[in-house]
Amino acid sequence: MKIQKAFSAVCAFVMTAALLPRVLLAPGLSEVSAAGNGPVSYYGQLQTSGNRIIGSSYSEPVQVKGMSFFWSNWQGQYWNSGTVDRMVEEFKCEILRCSLGVDDQGSIYSGGDVGALRSVMDAAIAKDIYVIVDWHSHGAHNNPNAAKSFFSEIARDYGKYDNVIFEVYNEPTQVSWSTVKGYAEQVISEIRKYSDNLVIVGTPTWSQNVDEAANDPINDSNVAYVLHFYAGTHGGDLRAKGDTALSKNAAVFVSEWGTVNADGDGAVNVGSTEQWLSWMDSNKLSWCNWAISSKAEGSSIFGGDGSSLTEAGNYLKKILNTHAETAVWRTVPKSNNDPEPQTSESDPQNSESEQQTTESTPQTQNAERLSLSGSGNAVLEAENYASMSGVELEDCAQGGKNVGYIESGDWMSYPISVQQAMKYELTVDAASESGGGQIAFSCGGNTLGTLDIPATGGWQNWQQFKVTLELPAGESDLKLYAQQGGFNVDKMTFTAVGGQAAVGDVNLDGSVSAADAVLLCRYLVGSVQLNGEQAKQADMNEDRKLNAKDLTLLKRVLLRH
């Protein structure tokens, strides 16, 4: 019955998958790669999503916490793998920030520090934690060329690792946001030649004016704005700037903060620190504390002997170790080899209280790629996922099977192929005895939209619910993630509603023509640069990379004109 339904769909959806035996593969072959045991293998590449930062393998906000190295030119003795190991094992850091010392004119203090930076990055990658490359300057805009050549080299060599975050300007002081933005755009365009990883950008007044940046954001889809605070000096006024930026949908990153005064010295201010920590937690802001240093000042975590912990050191170790007790990647295993069996006699969906939030072993099966041509309807049977976590199939009153036992955190993923980026209305056949739930749809880690599923009065009382999603062009995996479980899904019907995403107008002249393909071609061979808006137009498959695939897609659009 189901097979007939699918064959009658206008768009070809080959059903071989349903006829093949179900091959359940071991975890690690699914999209959740188990390269290591740290936060990076768990969350994946960090990506902005509205005012939050999520992971390419984790579609909810990610918050990671760790320490910042001190200026490399002054405390270089800590820039080695031994310190990285201690920070990960003893302090339980999930992220380290490498503050490469750069002077007020924008030149590296000591060229040799780049070698030490690379060793620290290698060690952080080996430990499967995030690592920030921080151009630690108060005057970087005075010398964009130095930053461009440095970040170009580092992005070329390290940009392929999900671990790496680029911080292009530690702290502008009294310069306008437009100056900082102009500088950052130049550096980002170098980084983007090699990497679509998260870039974080310092803001005027020692990285306090995130609100200004949010009013005039950088045209790049993976940028967050930097807010720094020192608990002994800063309080609610600075948090209000952070709130303003977040309310304008800017993602904020606290790449440096201190427990002491803004000069890096003075007493640890526990009361103010606690207020800041709870504000950062409630906004899911990732952070690094200043600093891995034994200089005789309050913010140093090491004492005069270079190894014992100061008051700040003990306090930070306690904060980070407490965080480790509840950090998602440590406490919710992605591959649980012994998932709790769910039998059909017990009905776990009936009892909200039994909702399991841990994820079980992701499982994969052969699945045909659904092809969406931009016209007519295409039907995707929910049971024909390529991979899933935590769900089960059951007989469906509408015929065939449906996906059931969907609990919070469970997901299914479907390979799709979209000819042209376009809006699709997705009609989901869903049922929920009581309570209902919520689905988040994403492609390649980018959340496309959410759909509330209300109660329908029975597990087989099917109703149709609609959501409009703008699907990116090219091949990708559409992920259906249960933000709130407690519903069943039988099928999803895609109807193209047009509203074609405006892409392809690379020269920004208002139309898509051969001139755009020529310009993209010239960019790809390196003879011209594109600005942010042009690059966005040229990114036909919206994968944040400009390459031959985009040119092919652009040519296809031209052929249809």
Ligand code: IDC
């Ligand atoms: C401080 C060091 C201090 C050093 C000074 C040099 O703690 O020992 O003499 O740099 O400029 C920041 C900066 C960070 C500062 C820190 C404390 O990013 O480099 O380190 N701070 O003043 N912004 C706000 C405070």
